[in-house]
Every structure is written in structure tokens, then in C-alpha cells.
Amino acid sequence: MPHSHTALRPIQELPDELISQIAAGEVVERPASVVRELVDNALDAQASQITVRLNAGGIRLIAVEDDGSGIPQTELVLALRRHATSKIHSLEDLEHVDTMGFRGEALAAIASVADVSIASRTDTQKNAMQLHAHSGELAPVARTVGSTVEVREIFFNTPARRKFLKSEATELAHCVEAVRRHALARPDVGFTIWHNGKLVQQWRAAPGLLFADAQQQRILDVLGNDFMQSSRNITDTETKNSDEQPAYTIGPMRISGRIGLPDAARTRSDLQFCYVNGRYVRDKLIGHAVRTAYADVLHGHKQPVYVLFIEIDPALVDVNVHPTKIEVRFRDPGSVHQAVVKALQMTLAQHRHDTPATGLSEPVPNVFSPSTPAFAQVRQTPLPQNTSAPPLNARNASGLHRLYPQQKPLHLGNALGIAEVRALWSNSSASTESVPGVNVPDASPPSTGEWPLGKALAQLSGIYILAENAQGLVIVDMHAAHERITYERLKTQLEARALEVQPLLIPASFAATPLEIATTENHHELLQRLGIELTVLSDKALAIRSMPALLNAAEPVELARSLLAELAQHNTTELLEQQRNEVLSTMACHGSVRANRQLSLEEMNALLRLMEATERSDQCNHGRPTWRQITVRELDHLFMRGR
Ligand code: ADP
Ligand code: MG
Numbered sequence: 230m231p232h233s234h235t236a237l238r239p240i241q242e243l244p245d246e247l248i249s250q251i252a253a254g255e256v257v258e259r260p261a262s263v264v265r266e267l268v269d270n271a272l273d274a275q276a277s278q279i280t281v282r283l284n285a286g287g288i289r290l291i292a293v294e295d296d297g298s299g300i301p302q303t304e305l306v307l308a309l310r311r312h313a314t315s316k317i318h319s320l321e322d323l324e325h326v327d328t329m330g331f332r333g334e335a336l337a338a339i340a341s342v343a344d345v346s347i348a349s350r351t352d353t354q355k356n357a358m359q360l361h362a363h364s365g366e367l368a369p370v371a372r373t374v375g376s377t378v379e380v381r382e383i384f385f386n387t388p389a390r391r392k393f394l395k396s397e398a399t400e401l402a403h404c405v406e407a408v409r410r411h412a413l414a415r416p417d418v419g420f421t422i423w424h425n426g427k428l429v430q431q432w433r434a435a436p437g438l439l440f441a442d443a444q445q446q447r448i449l450d451v452l453g454n455d456f457m458q459s460s461r462n463i464t465d466t467e468t469k470n471s472d473e474q475p476a477y478t479i480g481p482m483r484i485s486g487r488i489g490l491p492d493a494a495r496t497r498s499d500l501q502f503c504y505v506n507g508r509y510v511r512d513k514l515i516g517h518a519v520r521t522a523y524a525d526v527l528h529g530h531k532q533p534v535y536v537l538f539i540e541i542d543p544a545l546v547d548v549n550v551h552p553t554k555i556e557v558r559f560r561d562p563g564s565v566h567q568a569v570v571k572a573l574q575m576t577l578a579q580h581r582h583d584t585p586a587t588g589l590s591e592p593v594p595n596v597f598s599p600s601t602p603a604f605a606q607v608r609q610t611p612l613p614q615n616t617s618a619p620p621l622n623a624r625n626a627s628g629l630h631r632l633y634p635q636q637k638p639l640h641l642g643n644a645l646g647i648a649e650v651r652a653l654w655s656n657s658s659a660s661t662e663s664v665p666g667v668n669v670p671d672a673s674p675p676s677t678g679e680w681p682l683g684k685a686l687a688q689l690s691g692i693y694i695l696a697e698n699a700q701g702l703v704i705v706d707m708h709a710a711h712e713r714i715t716y717e718r719l720k721t722q723l724e725a726r727a728l729e730v731q732p733l734l735i736p737a738s739f740a741a742t743p744l745e746i747a748t749t750e751n752h753h754e755l756l757q758r759l760g761i762e763l764t765v766l767s768d769k770a771l772a773i774r775s776m777p778a779l780l781n782a783a784e785p786v787e788l789a790r791s792l793l794a795e796l797a798q799h800n801t802t803e804l805l806e807q808q809r810n811e812v813l814s815t816m817a818c819h820g821s822v823r824a825n826r827q828l829s830l831e832e833m834n835a836l837l838r839l840m841e842a843t844e845r846s847d848q849c850n851h852g853r854p855t856w857r858q859i860t861v862r863e864l865d866h867l868f869m870r871g872r
Contacts, residue, residue: 249311249334249341250387255552256338259394260287260383261403262553263339267378268411269329270336271295273316274376277434278419281408285425286400288383296375299351305360305367308347311337325543329508332549336378342390343383349376398747405430405743409451410509413502413536416440416447429743429768441474448487448536453740456500456534459493462486463537463576477572481542482565484572489534490580491526496815497794499744500534505546505557507538512557515539518566522573539565681841682856685833691826694833701861703837707828708821710836710855714843716817718779723759723813729778730760738772739786741793745771748797755796759812763789780820788819 243251257263264281271279274297284290300308307313314333317323323331339345340362348370350357357372384391394400401424412420412432419434432450435443449457462475463486476485489500503515515537523533547558559565682705683698694705722728741749749756749763749771756763760777773789780788795815799808828836840855864870 245311246341249337252311252334252552253338253342254390256335257342257383259403260291260400261407263287263291263343263380263383264293264404265407265411265553266330266335266339267291267293267380268408270378271297271376272411272415272418273328273330274298276375276418278421279411280421280423281404282423283401283404283425283429286397287404288394288397288400289381291380291383291404292377294375294377296373299354299357299374299376300347300349301351302349302354302358302367305347305349305358306365309336309340309345309360309362313337323549326548327506327543329554332552332554334552339380342387343385344381346379347376348372348379350374396747396751398743398750401429402742402744402747410502413447413451414504414507414509414538416443439474444474444485452500452536456487456489456493460487460489460534460536461576461580463488463572464579465572465575477568477575479568479571480564481545482568483540484537484568485540486536486538488537488573488576491523491533491577494523494527494531494533495794496530496532496791497798498532499794499797501532502536504536504538505548506540506543508548508554508557510557511555514559514562514566515569518569519573521566522570522577526577537569539569541565680837682837685830685837688828688833694828694836696833696837698858700858701864702859703856704859705837705840705856706854707826707833707836710840712814712817712821713855714836714839715779715820716814717843719777719813719817720810722777722779728758728760730762730775731778731781732762732775733773733785736764736772736774737785737789738766738770739789740769741771743768744797745790745793748793752796756792759792759816761789761792763793777816777820780816782821783816783819788816791815791819 256266260283264283264287268279268281271293274295276295276297278296280294282290282292282294304315310333312333314331316328316331316333317326336345336347345362346359347362348357348359350372352374356369358367359370360367384394405422408420408422408430412418416438417434417436417440420430420432421428422430432447435446438446445462463477463484464475465477474485476483478484486502486504501516501519503510503512505512519533519535519537527533541559545560547560548554550556550558679699681698683696683703686695686697688707689695689704692706692708694703694707694710696703696705719728746765746768749765753763760775760780761773762775764772764774766772771789773785776783776785776788792812792815795812
């Protein structure tokens with residue numbers, strides 16, 4: 230047995246090179262990790278301009294050039310050594326880290342899995358020196374003050390890890406994302422990214438601007454106008470109308486940045502940027518605090534968008550808990566949690582009280598619709614007289630409002646009309662044969678309560694269908710129900726390889742991120758199988774040309790975006806069954822009737838019959854129930870009617 234042999238080997242100290250390679254496993258996951266570490270170093274060296282050059286998605290070359298302090302010739306060799314750093318010297322320093330790096334292991338780790346050279350010049354040196362890590366060769370080169378670190382052929386000596394790399398487009402997208410994270414936090418520094426000799430991104434520093442203004446400008450440059458329009462500065466009431474940078478300050482903590490309005494929430498967490506003392510972090514505690522703040526205005530599976538900067542006394546946070554420093558530990562997690570919740574809630578509340586007179590350009594809805602950007606505002610204020618829907622407070626009382634998702638804007642022409650229900654209805658007759666024991670029901674409204682889900686009585690609040698069956702009252706969440714039906718039908722069609730695809734009359738083009746474009750390229754066939762035809766128009770734009778006929782109520786661009794976000798999470802182009810189901814449920818959500826859609830009794834009955842004919846229709850895809858029964862007995866109990 231080969232295994233018993235290995236057990237008998239004597240204990241040995243590992244060679245240095247191997248130690249670094251093992252450490253590299255934690256620090257260097259892919260080219261983007263190298264980009265992050267090198268940009269960290271450039272920022273620590275006080276650079277004001279950082280240029281990142283990549284070849285083949287960073288797999289062949291990553292070069293990061295800065296105009297920072299440079300490394301003295303005599304220290305070049307040290308820079309590449311494990312646990313060699315200029316940033317801390319004592320345990321006490323470790324407790325007040327104000328640099329991005331401090332562990333002194335990044336360059337050593339990178340040099341153990343790639344071909345590295347450093348060229349650097351300080352302002353006291355006449356010329357720059359270049360050190361080649363592997364050969365140890367040191368030679369003069371021409372360059373101005375600052376450093377250039379070149380990393381070639383990542384994982385060349387660890388083929389197993391090289392195999393884990395994705396396509397060039399995907400790796401490039403991750404590299405760009407790594408720089409973007411830095412760029413958001415450092416508006417005082419200019420960033421430029423080149424790929425295969427072409428300029429990919431440029432974020433200019435805006436010298437002369439106040440930091441707060443530069444920050445707004447940078448957020449606009451990096452995240453775009455859509456984000457600016459649909460987000461607000463974090464403020465507390467005191468700073469709202471002052472000239473100070475808007476922020477929420479409490480004790481040793483200051484929270485600033487921009488948070489998205491509820492309506493801007495997305496299916497994925499791809500627009501969530503959180504920084505602690507300028508360091509990009511992923512922190513469960515902060516994530517939880519954010520969700521708590523949004524709990525009232527966002528359905529659970531929607532992800533808010535935000536750029537959050539938390540400044541805190543460095544002594545109150547431990548940054549040395551993770552090799553890549555992406556996690557932090559707070560000395561007093563409770564107060565951080567509380568502060569974040571408070572800051573966000575205050576900001577969201579102020580937005581609710583905003584009127585157009587405050588200068589915020591927001592449409593004021595003239596009819597009630599939970600889909601309008603001012604949804605949150607409507608919830609707080611009495612409804613206009615001309616609406617038939619009751620105030621949402623009525624629902625708040627029961628807590629049921631959490632059962633329906635935050636709505637997207639309604640699109641004219643997307644109504645679930647009688648014709649559509651009928652079409653859905655007649656289509657269903659084909660598939661119901663595969664459901665044992667289910668007969669194709671009669672589309673005409675039943676006159677008795679003998680249907681399992683009963684006979685429709687009315688629609689409540691634009692959201693619920695009320696029906697009466699033998700047991701009593703049936704309440705149906707019509708969006709959830711429709712979603713489930715669409716989902717099952719998508720699945721059936723897909724499994725039967727009979728997905729009905731509908732070309733769009735006018736292909737919809739839209740601005741796309743590098744990651745979205747990479748995902749389109751990687752998953753092209755899969756998308757096609759899902760009935761979505763996406764074409765790459767340029768390195769910044771995509772067009773959607775077709776989608777499943779079942780989803781004709783969906784907004785094509787939104788559908789494409791959330792599908793891409795979903796697929797970007799999956800490494801392989803083949804989806805496992807469960808993943809595929811998640812993707813289908815995302816699609817179904819987009820294709821389903823929105824709340825606040827007036828249905829006729831006939832349409833309601835049709836929906837009830839479809840539900841009965843659809844497998845598992847008592848739970849929507851997000852695990853929410855699609856209907857509830859309230860028995861006459863329960864009603865009696867409610868009214869203390871002793872029967
Ligand atoms: P750390 O950043 O944790 O100190 P690194 O391995 O990333 O460890 O870098 C080692 C040292 O090399 C740094 O402490 C710094 O002194 C020096 N160094 C690395 N990159 C640069 C740079 N771009 N400009 C100036 N000094 C650098
Ligand atoms: Mg470093």
C-alpha cells in the first residue's frame with residue numbers, strides 16, 4: 230500500500246522554497262491576487278500614479294509600475310525574502326498598522342510561483358536597479374523614481390494550480406476588479422490598466438479637489454452614473470446641510486460612502502464595497518449589519534448596493550487575521566454592528582423623507598406601486614387619494630409584506646393579460662400529461678368550491694388572490710405562484726429539449742462590465758441552451774437577441790444581467806442540477822407577473838388552476854410559500870365564535 234510508506238517518512242524541516250510555495254497557496258490564488266498585492270505595495274510607497282500592464286489576462290505578465298518612494302538598491306534582495314518588511318518592526322507596530330501590507334510575505338510568495346523582477350529607484354539614486362528574483366542578477370536599468378514589479382508566467386512551476394486558472398477574459402476581469410477595489414478607496418491616486426497593449430481602464434486623480442469631492446468623483450468614475458443616481462451619501466442629521474463631508478460619526482468611528490436605494494438592489498452581491506481604514510474587506514459582521522438596516526425595505530434575497538468606508542482607531546481593529554488581509558476582527562464587534570445599522574438606517578430614513586424640493590431628482594409616483602424608486606417613501610406617507618390600494622401599513626401589521634419580493638419597475642405591455650394566461654393555460658395542457666393524476670382542467674371559472682385551491686373571490690392589495698375552497702379561505706401570493714409555474718414550465722421544456730425561444734424584435738444592447746463580457750464568452754453555449762442569445766458588441770457592451778418565450782413578461786436587459794451575475798459564480802460551463810435550478814429560478818422570477826397587477830376573476834381562476842396542475846406549486850422558488858389556507862375554524866377562532 231503506497232499510503233503506509235508515506236506514513237513512515239521521518240520528520241524533516243521543509244526547504245525555504247517549498248515553505249514559500251505553500252504560503253503562496255494562501256496569498257496567490259490567481260493573477261488578480263498578485264495585482265492586489267502589488268498595488269497594495271505601490272500605495273504603501275505613497276505612489277500617486279499606478280499603471281498596471283497585463284498580458285493574457287495577467288497569466289503571462291503582470292507589471293505594476295508606480296511613482297512611489299522606490300526601494301534602495303541595498304534592500305532589493307530583502308524585499309523578496311519571506312517575512313521581510315519595512316512596514317512594522319515590533320509587536321506594538323502590529324497593533325497600529327496603517328499600511329496595506331505588513332506581513333512581508335507577498336513578494337516572496339509571488340516569486341515562488343512566478344518569474345519575478347523588480348526595478349526600482351529612490352530619489353537619492355542616480356539610476357534604477359533591476360533585480361531578477363530567480364537568477365539573483367542585479368543590473369542597472371533606466372527609469373524614474375519609483376518601482377516596477379514584473380510577474381511573468383504565474384504558476385509556471387506548479388502546473389496543477391495553473392490548470393485552475395480560467396479563461397484570459399475571466400482572469401482579466403478579476404484583475405480589473407482588484408484594481409477597481411483600490412481605486413474606489415483612493416481617489417487621490419490615478420490608476421491605469423492596459424491589457425495586451427490596449428488601454429482598458431483609466432481612473433484619473435483629481436488634484437486640487439477636497440477629498441470628499443474627489444471621492445464622489447471617483448465613485449462616479451468607477452461605478453457609473455446609474456449607481457450615483459440610485460444611491461445616497463451616508464449622513465446623519467447634523468451634517469446633512471453642512472459643508473462637511475457627509476458621514477456618520479460615533480465615538481472612535483466614522484462611517485461614510487454611498488448606499489443604494491432599495492430599488493437599486495440586485496440579485497448578486499457584486500456591487501458591495503466595504504473598506505475598513507482604506508482596506509477592502511469582506512466582513513460577515515458588517516454584511517449582517519447592512520442587511521439588518523435594509524430589512525424593512527428589501528426582500529431577503531435581494532442584495533443592496535453600497536460603497537462603505539469605515540474609519541476606526543487602528544488599535545480597535547485587528548487586520549492580522551487572514552493571510553490576504555481581506556478579513557478583519559473588531560475589538561468591539563457589537564458597537565461596530567450597531568453603528569453601521571444606525572448610519573444606514575438614518576440615511577435610508579432621510580431618503581424616505583426627501584421631497585423633490587431637496588434637490589434629489591426623484592420621480593414622485595402618482596399611483597401607488599411598490600416598484601417605483603420612491604417605494605420606501607410611499608410606505609411612510611399616506612397614499613394619494615386616487616388609488617384603490619390600501620396603505621401598505623395594513624400589511625405591515627401582519628408581517629406578511631415580507632413574503633413578496635421588492636418589485637422591479639413595471640413595464641407597459643408586460644401585463645399578464647387574459648390572453649397570456651390563456652396561452653399559458655393552453656400550453657400547460659401539453660405538459661400536464663407528464664404529471665400523473667392531473668387532468669387538464671377546464672379553463673372556465675368553476676361554480677363550486679370543489680377545486681383544491683377554490684374559486685377566486687377578489688384580489689387584495691394588488692398582490693394577493695383571495696379564494697374560497699371547501700376548507701375556507703385561500704390566500705395566494707400571485708407573483709410567487711406565477712414564478713413557480715414559470716419555473717416548472719421552464720424546467721419541463723428544458724428537460725424535454727423543447728425550450729421555446731423567442732427572438733427579440735429589437736435586440737437590446739446594454740453597457741456591460743468586463744466580468745459580464747467574460748461570462749458571456751465563457752458560458753455562451755449554456756446561455757444558448759437556456760434560450761438566451763447574447764452577443765458581445767464591444768469590450769463594454771452586450772446585446773440580448775432572444776429569450777425563452779415563457780419569459781416574455783421579463784425585461785430582457787435585467788434578465789440578462791442577473792443571469793450573468795448568477796453564471797459568473799459558477800466555475801465550469803456545465804451546471805450541476807442544483808445550480809441549473811437556481812439559474813432557472815432566477816429566470817422565472819424575471820418572467821413572472823409583478824405585484825399590483827389587476828387581474829380579472831377569470832385570470833385569477835386560471836392562475837389557481839395552473840397552480841393545481843403544477844408540481845410543487847405550494848412553494849415559490851425562493852422557498853417562500855405560494856399560498857396559505859385559513860380554515861373556517863381558524864376564522865371562527867379569530868372571532869371567538871364558539872362553534
Ligand atoms: P509587505 O508589503 O507586507 O511589507 P511585501 O512582500 O509585499 O511585504 O513587500 C516587501 C517589502 O518590499 C515592503 O515592506 C517594501 O519595503 C518593499 N516594497 C515592495 N514593493 C514596493 C514598492 N512598489 N515600492 C516601494 N517598496 C516596495
Ligand atoms: Mg505587500
